[in-house]
Amino acid sequence: MDSRLRGNDKVGFGNVTDIPKKNVPPVETLLQSIHHGSPDRVNEAFAQWLAANNEAIATTTSLQDLESIRVANTGKSGAVTLLLKTLGGMSPEERQTKGPAIHALREAVMAALAERKAALEASALDARLATERLDMTLPVSAGRQGSIHPVSQVMDELAEIFADLGFAVATGPEIEDDWHNFTALNIPETHPARAMHDTFYFPDDKAADGKKMLLRTHTSPVQIRTMMNEPPPIRIIAPGRVYRSDSDATHTPMFHQIEGLVIDRDIHMGHLKWTLETFLKAFFERDDIVLRLRPSYFPFTEPSAEVDVGYTREKGRRVIGGSEGWMEVLGCGMVHPRVIANCGLDPNEWQGFAFGTGVDRLAMLKYGMDDLRAFFDGDLRWLKHYGFRALDVPTLSAGIGA
Numbered sequence: 001m002d003s004r005l006r007g008n009d010k011v012g013f014g015n016v017t018d019i020p021k022k023n024v025p026p027v028e029t030l031l032q033s034i035h036h037g038s039p040d041r042v043n044e045a046f047a048q049w050l051a052a053n054n055e056a057i058a059t060t061t062s063l064q065d066l067e068s069i070r071v072a073n074t075g076k077s078g079a080v081t082l083l084l085k086t087l088g089g090m091s092p093e094e095r096q097t098k099g100p101a102i103h104a105l106r107e108a109v110m111a112a113l114a115e116r117k118a119a120l121e122a123s124a125l126d127a128r129l130a131t132e133r134l135d136m137t138l139p140v141s142a143g144r145q146g147s148i149h150p151v152s153q154v155m156d157e158l159a160e161i162f163a164d165l166g167f168a169v170a171t172g173p174e175i176e177d178d179w180h181n182f183t184a185l186n187i188p189e190t191h192p193a194r195a196m197h198d199t200f201y202f203p204d205d206k207a208a209d210g211k212k213m214l215l216r217t218h219t220s221p222v223q224i225r226t227m228m229n230e231p232p233p234i235r236i237i238a239p240g241r242v243y244r245s246d247s248d249a250t251h252t253p254m255f256h257q258i259e260g261l262v263i264d265r266d267i268h269m270g271h272l273k274w275t276l277e278t279f280l281k282a283f284f285e286r287d288d289i290v291l292r293l294r295p296s297y298f299p300f301t302e303p304s305a306e307v308d309v310g311y312t313r314e315k316g317r318r319v320i321g322g323s324e325g326w327m328e329v330l331g332c333g334m335v336h337p338r339v340i341a342n343c344g345l346d347p348n349e350w351q352g353f354a355f356g357t358g359v360d361r362l363a364m365l366k367y368g369m370d371d372l373r374a375f376f377d378g379d380l381r382w383l384k385h386y387g388f389r390a391l392d393v394p395t396l397s398a399g400i401g402a
């Protein structure tokens with residue numbers, strides 16, 4: 001007698017334990033009908049067993065129980081398996097009369113097991129879906145959130161504004177060689193910027209020309225690299241960290257700069273002034289921006305100018321816009337023909353303008369901080385106060401928009 005089909009009260013390791021108690025006839029009744037019974041007797045015994053077994057399958061409530069039945073049916077010494085084994089000892093004639101019933105029984109058992117398995121799996125999934133449902137309309141719990149540093153915010157605003165004007169963002173190494181940082185820019189060997197006390201040099205790292213590597217003092221080398229690697233027309237901005245050996249209330253050894261460069265045919269100062277005016281109006285979100293270009297000198301531009309922007313006093317503070325006074329905000333000029341030639345371009349064919357300014361200073365002017373050093377202290381209270389929400393997108397038309 002196959003105890004597994006009638007429940008099992010002797011629980012031990014390796015035994016099948018969870019058989020639902022059902023009136024499935026013992027497998028012996030099937031075997032006896034095969035060996036001794038008439039075809040009618042076989043059919044009757046098979047039908048009875050199958051009905052009871054189907055009932056057992058259909059009333060299982062867990063995949064675990066179903067698996068117990070599967071093992072009892074089609075496992076190594078399961079009822080179906082034992083029946084199949086009897087085929088081997090039959091004469092061909094006997095096999096022909098009894099074989100089909102055995103195979104049909106097997107098919108029926110397999111089908112019933114598969115059907116119940118699918119049903120139990122489906123309801124297990126339904127149950128999971130019901131308990132694991134998420135309410136997407138619940139308000140988000142406000143966890144601790146960081147904020148965007150004003151320098152990052154202003155850099156994003158600048159990138160956005162200049163993108164609208166057709167400028168791409170270019171980047172390059174912060175550790176530079178002397179040629180890209182100074183020589184290509186027409187900065188003479190004797191220029192004070194090249195002195196040890198103004199520029200951070202690496203004492204041991206040298207370029208192929210034997211000159212010491214250095215921390216870039218402006219982002220101009222990025223523009224030099226772009227001019228050497230990409231054919232004109234060029235419209236780029238180069239934002240990034242720059243380094244100078246300088247430290248007091250208004251200077252930090254590392255600060256942020258943004259430079260702009262346009263190289264094309266027939267570019268003149270009119271393009272330069274319009275671009276700067278459009279940029280400053282968008283950046284300060286005011287239409288009453290007044291510019292003043294004062295003649296100046298940079299080795300890499302000719303002519304060169306310093307750009308002042310008009311301000312007014314509001315409650316004792318200086319606010320950009322109007323023209324009660326002037327504040328210097330940018331340096332600019334037409335790219336020196338020697339710089340264009342240094343980059344392998346013909347200065348008779350290609351001209352352009354360039355400008356540069358400090359990002360930290362722009363941030364202070366727009367958002368009203370008064371101490372540059374606080375920018376780099378990493379004080380969370382300062383960041384909370386002056387920081388920006390992530391995902392606020394700056395636009396040309398509205399400064400910071402949706």
Ligand code: 2NL
Pocket residue numbers: 220221223224257259261298300301330331332333335336339354355356357358
């Ligand atoms: C300033 C002035 C300036 C440039 C930067 C530049 C770059 C190349 C060629 C020519 Cl590759 N010029 N950059 C030009 C004029 C002024 O910056 O006051 N910066 C803080």
